Amino acid sequence: MADSATTGRMLVISGPSGCGKSTICKALLTDERVVFSVSATTRPIREGEVDGQDYIFITPDAFRERAASGQFIEYAEVHGNMYGTLREPMDTALAAGSVFLVEIDVQGANQLKQQGIPGIYTFIAPPSFEILRERLVGRGTDAPDVIERRLKKAHDEYEERSKYDHIVVNEDLDRAVNEVRELAGLGRAD
Numbered sequence: 001m002a003d004s005a006t007t008g009r010m011l012v013i014s015g016p017s018g019c020g021k022s023t024i025c026k027a028l029l030t031d032e033r034v035v036f037s038v039s040a041t042t043r044p045i046r047e048g049e050v051d052g053q054d055y056i057f058i059t060p061d062a063f064r065e066r067a068a069s070g071q072f073i074e075y076a077e078v079h080g081n082m083y084g085t086l087r088e089p090m091d092t093a094l095a096a097g098s099v100f101l102v103e104i105d106v107q108g109a110n111q112l113k114q115q116g117i118p119g120i121y122t123f124i125a126p127p128s129f130e131i132l133r134e135r136l137v138g139r140g141t142d143a144p145d146v147i148e149r150r151l152k153k154a155h156d157e158y159e160e161r162s163k164y165d166h167i168v169v170n171e172d173l174d175r176a177v178n179e180v181r182e183l184a185g186l187g188r189a190d
């Protein structure tokens with residue numbers, strides 16, 4: 001039996017883009033017991049991102065090498081780029097008793113679940129697709145065709161929600177964060 005006092009837990013967060021996953025994760029990370037899983041990706045770095053902190057930005061060749069040598073516990077192509085969760089930081093965080101926070105798309109979460117990797121599988125849902133559209137437009141980072149593609153993907157991803165252990169509707173940020181904190185055994189923030 002794993003000793004919960006010394007063995008950490010993996011908290012898997014996924015859900016459609018624009019549903020507030022990243023904001024929820026940022027709030028969770030203010031708790032020092034939570035360690036963020038820094039994924040490797042082939043997508044170009046965005047303004048404001050820090051290499052090694054937001055993602056490890058690597059070339060497609062380097063990604064393939066890491067995948068071939070078994071460094072990922074899962075990887076997937078998302079919006080035309082590769083993303084993978086690294087095994088080594090997960091082992092370190094779990095051994096230290098931390099909550100290892102993995103923010104990945106639904107394909108990645110399915111892969112982890114199918115491998116029987118223990119975790120708290122949590123789907124973050126938007127209150128409605130209308131609100132999701134408004135959020136994606138309001139973000140101002142994507143062209144209209146990209147928004148339509150993301151919305152289509154969001155619909156597809158939404159269909160996957162029943163595969164998760166928990167569904168948290170992000171209508172009110174504080175409430176959603178507290179719900180996730182409780183699921184992860186962190187207790188409420190307020």
Ligand code: 5GP
Pocket residue numbers: 014017039040043074075076078083084085103104105107108109
């Ligand atoms: P973005 O490029 O906007 O940061 O992320 C795009 C999507 O990739 C998000 O849905 C995010 O959750 C997902 N993602 C980030 N890292 C990983 C990963 O390591 N594996 C998988 N499968 N998806 C990831």
